[in-house]
Amino acid sequence: GAVVSQHPSRVICKSGTSVKIECRSLDFQATTMFWYRQFPKQSLMLMATSNEGSKATYEQGVEKDKFLINHASLTLSTLTVTSAHPEDSSFYICSAGPPRLAGSDTQYFGPGTRLTVL
Amino acid sequence: DQQVKQNSPSLSVQEGRISILNCDYTNSMFDYFLWYKKYPAEGPTFLISISSIKDKNEDGRFTVFLNKSAKHLSLHIVPSQPGDSAVYFCAASAGAGGTSYGKLTFGQGTILTVHP
Numbered sequence: 001g002a003v004v005s006q007h008p009s010r011v012i013c014k015s016g017t018s019v020k021i022e023c024r025s026l027d028f029q030a031t032t033m034f035w036y037r038q039f040p041k042q043s044l045m046l047m048a049t050s051n052e053g054s055k056a057t058y059e060q061g062v063e064k065d066k067f068l069i070n071h072a073s074l075t076l077s078t079l080t081v082t083s084a085h086p087e088d089s090s091f092y093i094c095s096a097g098p099p100r101l102a103g104s105d106t107q108y109f110g111p112g113t114r115l116t117v118l
Numbered sequence: 119d120q121q122v123k124q125n126s127p128s129l130s131v132q133e134g135r136i137s138i139l140n141c142d143y144t145n146s147m148f149d150y151f152l153w154y155k156k157y158p159a160e161g162p163t164f165l166i167s168i169s170s171i172k173d174k175n176e177d178g179r180f181t182v183f184l185n186k187s188a189k190h191l192s193l194h195i196v197p198s199q200p201g202d203s204a205v206y207f208c209a210a211s212a213g214a215g216g217t218s219y220g221k222l223t224f225g226q227g228t229i230l231t232v233h234p
Contacts, residue, residue: 006161032220043207043224044162093161097220105150105211107220109161 003027004096006110013084014118021079021113023050023094029074030096034107035067038091050077050094084117091115121145122210124225133234137195141208141225144189148210152222153182153193156205165206166193198232205229 003026013019023033033050048058048069056069066088068080077096081088091114095107123142131137139153149170154162168175168182168191175182181194195202205227213219 004161034220034222043226044222046221046223049221091159095220095222105213105219106152106164106167107211107222108164109154112159112161114159 002096002098002108004094004108004110006094006113008113009111010114010116012116012118015085016083019081019084019115021081021092021094021115023077023079023096023110025075025096028096028098030077030098031074033071033077033094033096035069035077035079036093036095038093038112044093050079052077081115084115086117089115089117119144120226121148122208122223122225124206124208124228126228127226128229128231130231130233131198133200133232134197137193137198137202137230137232139193139195139206139208139228139230141191141193142189143191143210145210145212145223146189147212148223150211150213151182151184151191152209152211153180154207154209155202156207156227158205162207195230198230200232200234203230203232 005024007022031052035047036044038044047062048056050069050071052071058064071077093112094110097107152167153165156162166180184191207227208225209222
């Protein structure tokens with residue numbers, strides 16, 4: 001399957017600081033990438049859709065000024081958690097899919113980033 | 119509003135036997151369904167998928183069945199192996215034929231434990 005990487009895998013920061021997470025598609029170009037978060041023992045919740053060359057679209061209840069998304073190239077999307085607080089501590093995961101095939105919508109996920117805000 | 123539901127939080131199976139994981143959905147717009155396997159602190163790993171135009175898809179030990187009228191799908195793993203122990207997520211998309219390409223809605227997950 002396609003390969004998606006994330007960096008860093010783990011980050012610990014102080015409250016009030018900003019943290020940037022990178023998501024890369026390694027063997028295909030992705031005009032669209034997706035950012036999810038997962039709280040302990042819960043499901044993955046879609047946060048936003050990252051669109052190459054245009055603004056991200058956010059799911060209801062997700063603060064766009066809090067979670068800044070930049071999709072500057074066809075292989076890289078970044079999520080910046082601004083002024084992080086302890087309640088932002090979570091597991092953040094990105095996904096991307098190869099160019100769309102008719103009748104298919106398989107997404108591949110990065111390994112995730114564990115954010116801990118002290 | 120939980121559009122994708124996995125009602126069994128956990129499942130325990132003996133090695134060599136069949137594991138059956140179930141998933142129900144409510145949104146009629148979903149046209150593509152996927153199963154992912156996930157370990158703690160890792161991203162989901164794609165296992166198998168099925169389009170709404172099919173009722174069965176098989177890949178090695180994994181088979182997914184789709185019953186559109188019942189809005190139900192299941193993942194069969196046979197024979198089950200201890201290495202299959204993980205959390206299994208069902209996911210659905212309304213994008214295979216539409217404009218929501220890539221947006222997945224996940225179930226809550228089922229913890230599968232395969233005992234030697």
